[in-house]
Amino acid sequence: MPNDSKNSNDHNEIAARQAALATLACARRDELESMLAHLAPLPVAGDLRPAEVGLVMLRGRTGGDGAPFNLGEATVSRAAIRVEGGATGFGYRLGRDVAAARHGALIDALWQDAGRRGAVEAALAPVRARLAAEARTVRAETAATKVDFFTLVRGED
Amino acid sequence: MYVAAKGGEKAIRNAHKLLAKRRRGNENLPSVTLEQIASQLSLAVDRVMAEGSLYDTHLAALAIKQARGDLIEAIFLIRAFRTTLPRFGASQPLDTGEMLVRRRVSATFKDLPGGQLLGPTFDYTHRLLDTSLAVADQAGEVDDEANAAPALSDAVDAASKMPRVTDLIGAEGLIEASPADLGEEPFDITRAPVSFPVDRATRLQTLARGDEGYLLALGYSTQRGYARSHPFVGEIRFGDVEVILDVPELGFPVSIGEVQVTECQMVNQFKGSATEPPQFTRGYGLVFGQCERKAMSMALVERALRWAELGEEPGAPAQDEEFVLSHCDNVQATGFVEHLKLPHYVDFQAELDLVRRMRAEASAKSAADEMKEAAE
Numbered sequence: 001m002p003n004d005s006k007n008s009n010d011h012n013e014i015a016a017r018q019a020a021l022a023t024l025a026c027a028r029r030d031e032l033e034s035m036l037a038h039l040a041p042l043p044v045a046g047d048l049r050p051a052e053v054g055l056v057m058l059r060g061r062t063g064g065d066g067a068p069f070n071l072g073e074a075t076v077s078r079a080a081i082r083v084e085g086g087a088t089g090f091g092y093r094l095g096r097d098v099a100a101a102r103h104g105a106l107i108d109a110l111w112q113d114a115g116r117r118g119a120v121e122a123a124l125a126p127v128r129a130r131l132a133a134e135a136r137t138v139r140a141e142t143a144a145t146k147v148d149f150f151t152l153v154r155g156e157d
Numbered sequence: 158m159y160v161a162a163k164g165g166e167k168a169i170r171n172a173h174k175l176l177a178k179r180r181r182g183n184e185n186l187p188s189v190t191l192e193q194i195a196s197q198l199s200l201a202v203d204r205v206m207a208e209g210s211l212y213d214t215h216l217a218a219l220a221i222k223q224a225r226g227d228l229i230e231a232i233f234l235i236r237a238f239r240t241t242l243p244r245f246g247a248s249q250p251l252d253t254g255e256m257l258v259r260r261r262v263s264a265t266f267k268d269l270p271g272g273q274l275l276g277p278t279f280d281y282t283h284r285l286l287d288t289s290l291a292v293a294d295q296a297g298e299v300d301d302e303a304n305a306a307p308a309l310s311d312a313v314d315a316a317s318k319m320p321r322v323t324d325l326i327g328a329e330g331l332i333e334a335s336p337a338d339l340g341e342e343p344f345d346i347t348r349a350p351v352s353f354p355v356d357r358a359t360r361l362q363t364l365a366r367g368d369e370g371y372l373l374a375l376g377y378s379t380q381r382g383y384a385r386s387h388p389f390v391g392e393i394r395f396g397d398v399e400v401i402l403d404v405p406e407l408g409f410p411v412s413i414g415e416v417q418v419t420e421c422q423m424v425n426q427f428k429g430s431a432t433e434p435p436q437f438t439r440g441y442g443l444v445f446g447q448c449e450r451k452a453m454s455m456a457l458v459e460r461a462l463r464w465a466e467l468g469e470e471p472g473a474p475a476q477d478e479e480f481v482l483s484h485c486d487n488v489q490a491t492g493f494v495e496h497l498k499l500p501h502y503v504d505f506q507a508e509l510d511l512v513r514r515m516r517a518e519a520s521a522k523s524a525a526d527e528m529k530e531a532a533e
Binding site: 014018026053058063064067072074080090092093135143 | 206207210211212213215216239242243244245246247248249250251253257259260267272273274275276321323324334335336337338339341343344345346347357358359361362365366399400402404406407409410412413414415416418420422439441445
């Protein structure tokens with residue numbers, strides 16, 4: 001049954017959808033296309049709002065943890081679609097790839113269909129694995145540059 | 158005053174054609190791709206994003222290519238582009254404590270949880286030109302060891318948290334706390350005119366997009382004794398942070414991707430005041446991309462600008478808020494300086510007439526004086 005997020009009180013479900021959206025935002029366009037190929041046949045979907053590029057002001061915090069300030073903007077693409085049957089999907093991602101944002105919105109709509117969620121999660125798995133592997137490589141490369149500075153103690157006694 | 162001039166359309170068209178030709182350079186060589194610029198000149202891209210105040214690596218690479226490598230021109234192009242786009246909203250403040258750290262050093266604490274991670278740094282290099290990079294065939298440019306998949310220990314694999322140094326020593330009360338988040342919307346210099354004096358959030362936004370060279374010089378001046386504040390690098394960290402946006406139509410926040418930022422926590426001496434015990438104070442720098450020199454300079458200048466709040470003696474250039482903030486934007490600066498090249502013929506004609514008249518009056522007067530002397 002399609003789920004309307006606005007009425008959903010299920011925190012686990014919101015958390016799972018947030019996790020899916022986060023992965024979709026980092027997925028490359030070719031990964032999204034291959035996900036959609038795996039999820040075929042796709043329902044008919046129409047744009048709720050035409051996909052578009054805009055800006056989001058990124059904020060920081062004074063001292064890292066204090067009062068917020070405006071750091072600078074980033075380009076963001078967004079799309080909103082409705083599939084036949086009712087579920088509405090949203091795609092928001094950094095950058096100007098509106099096609100990717102629309103693919104993300106469609107996959108978000110499919111995710112909300114309980115009957116398709118398992119397949120969507122399975123299709124997200126390789127993207128999650130790639131992102132985890134890349135983060136692991138960064139950590140390992142960085143860890144290899146870990147240095148132990150030591151100060152020389154004067155032999156006073 | 159600037160008076161419009163007409164004409165020169167053909168010359169301008171031809172000049173722009175010539176510019177395009179010169180920009181392309183030797184056509185026997187392949188045109189440089191945006192991917193090459195983004196991947197091999199990444200620090201130039203970072204600077205254009207930081208001072209252009211727009212995070213988009215592909216656009217910054219395009220701007221650098223179009224500007225023939227003139228970074229201020231590229232920054233100008235980026236600023237012009239951003240005005241064409243609508244604003245969807247503002248992100249939640251980036252959490253640098255949750256950063257995927259690519260570099261993190263502290264000059265004040267050698268044994269800090271998570272360790273000192275040098276990352277990709279020019280520090281400790283010998284600054285000798287590497288002639289092997291001049292060879293067109295670049296096999297061997299990257300050390301095999303760096304290319305081999307690094308050994309993944311379990312310790313590395315576990316996403317170890319890396320607390321900010323200021324969080325660690327802040328607990329002792331020896332260092333001032335960050336100003337509290339009172340839930341107020343921070344001032345946005347891109348949306349409302351600035352009038353001085355300004356708050357700390359406005360200073361930080363202005364400095365974050367300010368010219369690196371200008372802030373470097375001002376930061377340097379504070380070290381040389383103009384508003385000396387005894388700085389130490391509490392911590393510099395660079396890496397990837399998640400961007401989280403509250404999406405009204407969803408009713409909950411979502412992650413929309415990651416950006417790279419450099420953060421500098423400068424720790425400074427403070428003797429204490431009537432209301433505050435002696436403690437360390439802080440200057441803060443946060444910049445898009447890997448821009449360490451800029452983040453450090455920003456933190457030095459940010460600290461110097463806090464003189465009134467901390468009861469310090471004013472008088473140094475870096476403490477003059479209106480002066481520092483009004484001149485740190487290189488797009489505004491280059492616009493005003495470079496407009497002097499444009500036709501000022503009417504202006505100058507008026508000045509020329511004035512100088513001629515003054516000279517005529519002066520020589521008439523001296524002739525009259527001479528006559529008078531001769532008569533006497």
